[in-house]
Amino acid sequence: MWLWFSKLGSPKWFYEWSGKWLPWLVIPMALLLIVGIAWALLFVPPDYQQGETIRIMYIHVPFASISLAFFPLMAVAGTITLVWKMKLADMVAKVAAPLGAWFTALALMSGSIWGSDIWGTWWIWDGRLTSMLLQFFLLIGVISLRSALEDSDAAAKACAVLSIVGCINVFVIKYSVDWWNTLHQPASSFSLSEEAPNPPEVWVPLIIMIIAIYLFFAVSLILSTRNEILVRERRAQWVQDLVEAQ
Amino acid sequence: MIEIIQFSSLSDFFDMGGYAFNVWSVYALFFLFFFINVYFPLLKRKQIIREQKRRLIVNKETATEISGS
Numbered sequence: 001m002w003l004w005f006s007k008l009g010s011p012k013w014f015y016e017w018s019g020k021w022l023p024w025l026v027i028p029m030a031l032l033l034i035v036g037i038a039w040a041l042l043f044v045p046p047d048y049q050q051g052e053t054i055r056i057m058y059i060h061v062p063f064a065s066i067s068l069a070f071f072p073l074m075a076v077a078g079t080i081t082l083v084w085k086m087k088l089a090d091m092v093a094k095v096a097a098p099l100g101a102w103f104t105a106l107a108l109m110s111g112s113i114w115g116s117d118i119w120g121t122w123w124i125w126d127g128r129l130t131s132m133l134l135q136f137f138l139l140i141g142v143i144s145l146r147s148a149l150e151d152s153d154a155a156a157k158a159c160a161v162l163s164i165v166g167c168i169n170v171f172v173i174k175y176s177v178d179w180w181n182t183l184h185q186p187a188s189s190f191s192l193s194e195e196a197p198n199p200p201e202v203w204v205p206l207i208i209m210i211i212a213i214y215l216f217f218a219v220s221l222i223l224s225t226r227n228e229i230l231v232r233e234r235r236a237q238w239v240q241d242l243v244e245a246q
Numbered sequence: 247m248i249e250i251i252q253f254s255s256l257s258d259f260f261d262m263g264g265y266a267f268n269v270w271s272v273y274a275l276f277f278l279f280f281f282i283n284v285y286f287p288l289l290k291r292k293q294i295i296r297e298q299k300r301r302l303i304v305n306k307e308t309a310t311e312i313s314g315s
Contacts, residue, residue: 053268056268102279106276113272116268226291227291
C-alpha cells in the first residue's frame with residue numbers, strides 16, 4: 001500500500017502511467033460522446049411540458065453534477081499536500097481549479113439558457129443558482145490566490161486550506177433544492193418501468209452523457225497535469241531526456 | 247428501447263420545436279468548452295517542449311564555452 005502510494009506520488013511514474021492509459025480514456029470518451037449526443041438530439045422523445053428543451057438536460061445535468069466533484073477533489077489533494085507534501089497532489093490541485101471554473105461556468109450558462117424559456121427568466125437568486133455562482137467565484141479565488149503568492153510552497157498550502165473550507169459550499173449546493181423550495185427542481189428519481197415519470201429512454205442517454213463527460217474531465221485533467229509535471233520537473237534528468245527525444 | 251428519430255425533416259430538427267436558440271446555443275457552448283479544454287493543454291505541451299529544448303541547447307552551448315575558454 002505504502003509502496004503504491006509513494007509510487008503514485010512520483011511525477012515520473014504518473015507521467016509514464018497516464019501516457020499508457022490516455023488512449024483507453026480517449027476512445028471510450030469519443031464513442032460515448034457521439035452515441036450520447038446523437039441519442040439526446042435525435043431519439044429522446046420531447047418532454048410533455050418542456051418540449052424540445054429537454055435536450056438541454058443532457059449537457060446541463062452532467063456538467064452540473066461533475067462540477068460538484070472539484071472542491072472535494074482539490075480538498076483531498078490539498079490534504080495530501082499538507083500532510084505528506086506530495087508534489088503530484090499539488091499539481092493536480094493546481095490544474096483542477098481552472099477546469100472546475102470552466103465546468104461550473106458551463107453548468108450555470110446552460111442552466112440559464114434553459115431557464116430563460118422554461119422559467120421565463122435568465123437568472124433568479126434561488127438557493128441552487130446562488131450557491132453554484134458562489135462556487136464559481138470560490139474557484140476564481142483559488143486560481144488568483146495561487147497566482148498572487150510568489151512562494152509556491154505557501155501558495156500550495158493556502159490553496160489547500162481554501163479548498164478544504166470551500167467543500168462546505170458543496171453541501172449547500174447539494175441540499176439547496178431541499179432546503180429552499182424555489183424554482184430549481186429537486187433531484188429526480190429514475191425507474192426501469194416504462195410508466196414511471198422518467199422512463200429508461202430518458203435517463204439511459206443521460207447516464208451515457210454523464211460517463212462521457214466524466215471521461216472528458218479525466219482526460220483534460222490528465223493532459224494538464226502532464227504539462228504541469230513537465231514544467232515543474234524540468235531539471236530532472238528524465239524530463240530532459242524526454243524533451244531531447246521529441 | 248431505441249426509438250425512431252423524433253423529427254420528420256431536417257428543418258424540423260434545426261427548428262427544435264421553436265427552441266432552436268436555446269438547444270443549439272447550449273450544444274455550441276459544450277463543443278466550445280470541450281475544444282478549449284482538450285486543445286489548449288495539447289498546444290501548451292508543444293510550447294513547453296519547444297521552450298525546454300531551446301533552454302537545453304543554450305545550456306549546452308554555455309557549458310562548452312566555459313570549458314573551452
